[in-house]
Amino acid sequence: MMARGPRRLVWMGLALTPVLLAGLAPVGTPLGPAKLVAQTPATVQAARDVGTERELRVDVRYGVGSFSLTPAAPGRLYQFRANFDEESRQISHRYRDGHLEITTEVEGSSRLRDGFRRSTDQGELNLRLGDRVPTRLFLELGAVQGELELGGIPLRQLEFTTGASDTNLRVSRPNPEAMDFAHFQVGAASFRGRGLGHLNAGEIKVDAGVGDVRLELDGLRRNRTRLDISMGLGNLEIAVPPEAGVRLVRNGFLVSVDAPGLVRSGNVWESPQWAEASRSVEIHLDAALGNVSVERLRP
Numbered sequence: 001m002m003a004r005g006p007r008r009l010v011w012m013g014l015a016l017t018p019v020l021l022a023g024l025a026p027v028g029t030p031l032g033p034a035k036l037v038a039q040t041p042a043t044v045q046a047a048r049d050v051g052t053e054r055e056l057r058v059d060v061r062y063g064v065g066s067f068s069l070t071p072a073a074p075g076r077l078y079q080f081r082a083n084f085d086e087e088s089r090q091i092s093h094r095y096r097d098g099h100l101e102i103t104t105e106v107e108g109s110s111r112l113r114d115g116f117r118r119s120t121d122q123g124e125l126n127l128r129l130g131d132r133v134p135t136r137l138f139l140e141l142g143a144v145q146g147e148l149e150l151g152g153i154p155l156r157q158l159e160f161t162t163g164a165s166d167t168n169l170r171v172s173r174p175n176p177e178a179m180d181f182a183h184f185q186v187g188a189a190s191f192r193g194r195g196l197g198h199l200n201a202g203e204i205k206v207d208a209g210v211g212d213v214r215l216e217l218d219g220l221r222r223n224r225t226r227l228d229i230s231m232g233l234g235n236l237e238i239a240v241p242p243e244a245g246v247r248l249v250r251n252g253f254l255v256s257v258d259a260p261g262l263v264r265s266g267n268v269w270e271s272p273q274w275a276e277a278s279r280s281v282e283i284h285l286d287a288a289l290g291n292v293s294v295e296r297l298r299p
Helices: 005-027 108-112
Strands: 041-049 056-071 076-085 089-096 099-106 124-129 135-149 155-162 166-170 179-194 201-216 224-240 245-251 255-258 263-265 268-270 280-296
Touching (some): 041 089, 056 076, 076 089, 076 099, 245 255
Parallel strands (some): 056 099, 056 135, 135 155, 135 166, 155 179, 166 179, 179 201, 201 224, 224 280, 255 280
Antiparallel strands (some): 041 076, 076 124, 089 099, 245 268, 263 268
16 A cells, blocks of 8 residues: 555645635735636546456545545446536546546646635536445545445445545445455544445544544444544544444543443443444544544434
């Protein structure tokens, strides 16, 4: 796997740049009053049918706009369409030997032409992935409005990183592939994941910065699922199936935990006979400051 840390910090900085500049645009700058600059709309699209691929790797780096991911039509390996303003950015893509890359390239010089550009060129990227080839999915999203439906996509690996975004992720059908772990890194964002039990992951790891996070674990596929959460400041809601056993271990004293029906012993909360349940969730929480609630999903 590629080393992604330093590049991610730089890339996320670029992703947030248009948002910050947009906020300053109406008041003008030393370069002159802020102006609306004419846009040059452009579209990039591509599709590929399933061939001899044994595995597909998908890398998406998308900075600003709306992003959607859904299952593709039968027989498709992938399909995508991007609409954007080519005066402020470019969308590049490449496919080779089972590896698809889609990347936003920011045209930085155009943002200072005739004063700061007002952010009206958000753009959109719609991606569809097939259900026949096992897939390793890596998503890096910046200031993005995200809608993702992963149901039925055969995922062997999932790594999701987002900055200042509002994301709804849903897994409505079981993942046909077994996954060791799924990793979500959420910055200053609102994130809601539904049907996370359908991911068929032995471990789900969530790194949350500042924001509101809701995790719904309906569709549990494993007898035991581990949920590791590291949280800075914010609100965290965890919803588990009514029949699942639950054990929560907290590390951090400035975090309030509301867990009706669980029995507390120090920094541990357990449902009665949680270890004997046919499906159980073990939650390890490392948090600085915030509110955590554990609730039951409605049948």
